[in-house]
Amino acid sequence: MKLSCCLYPGSFDPVTLGHMDIIRRAARIFDVVYVGVLCNPDKKGCFPIEKRVDMLKKACYDIPEVQVLSYNGLLARLTEEKEIPVVVRGVRGVSDLESESAMARINHHLNPNMDTFFLPASSGKEEISGSMVRQLAAFGADLSNFVPCEVLPDILAAFSKQ
Ligand code: COA
Numbered sequence: 001m002k003l004s005c006c007l008y009p010g011s012f013d014p015v016t017l018g019h020m021d022i023i024r025r026a027a028r029i030f031d032v033v034y035v036g037v038l039c040n041p042d043k044k045g046c047f048p049i050e051k052r053v054d055m056l057k058k059a060c061y062d063i064p065e066v067q068v069l070s071y072n073g074l075l076a077r078l079t080e081e082k083e084i085p086v087v088v089r090g091v092r093g094v095s096d097l098e099s100e101s102a103m104a105r106i107n108h109h110l111n112p113n114m115d116t117f118f119l120p121a122s123s124g125k126e127e128i129s130g131s132m133v134r135q136l137a138a139f140g141a142d143l144s145n146f147v148p149c150e151v152l153p154d155i156l157a158a159f160s161k162q
Pocket of ligand 1: 012018041091103107
């Protein structure tokens with residue numbers, strides 16, 4: 001039996017194989033996995049939001065449980081509006097756990113009807129991050145071990161223009 005639905009939020013700037021690891025595992029647990037591109041106001045952002053959504057849709061084409069969306073507001077408000085009881089977040093290590101726990105507490109305070117589930121990053125996915133991918137792309141490195149193959153052309157195209 002699967003649980004009803006969850007939200008996996010993030011900046012996804014761009015989607016990486018670390019994110020895909022969490023999305024695929026969440027899809028085995030939940031009937032519907034909303035993958036939400038949300039804004040972290042502390043980050044400048046590299047890819048436009050619509051491009052991040054587009055790349056996520058391409059990367060998740062074979063996961064029927066996934067619905068990709070974007071939202072320009074508080075995560076807690078989105079879970080309230082869509083009546084989503086669970087937020088899934090990936091943790092790569094102790095420092096992720098500390099910051100994620102703080103975020104989970106604030107979100108639960110804002111919407112007591114939701115809670116956060118943590119999934120540990122799979123082995124080999126702990127070192128991947130959006131900034132690492134962006135830096136490798138800027139220097140023309142091979143990204144095939146870090147991002148889904150479906151979005152490689154989009155990333156290469158974006159960085160070839162810079
Ligand atoms: N594997 C590999 N990398 C991962 C990962 C995983 N499982 N999970 C996250 N990462 C990386 C990301 O690529 C990203 O790397 P980067 O910073 O180098 O680009 C980094 O870890 C942070 O990931 P992300 O999940 O995008 O978190 P975030 O802190 O940027 O954003 C939001 C989190 C968007 C969910 C949060 O800012 C938010 O909720 N915003 C809405 C406003 C709001 O409600 N704010 C109050 C929150 S308390």
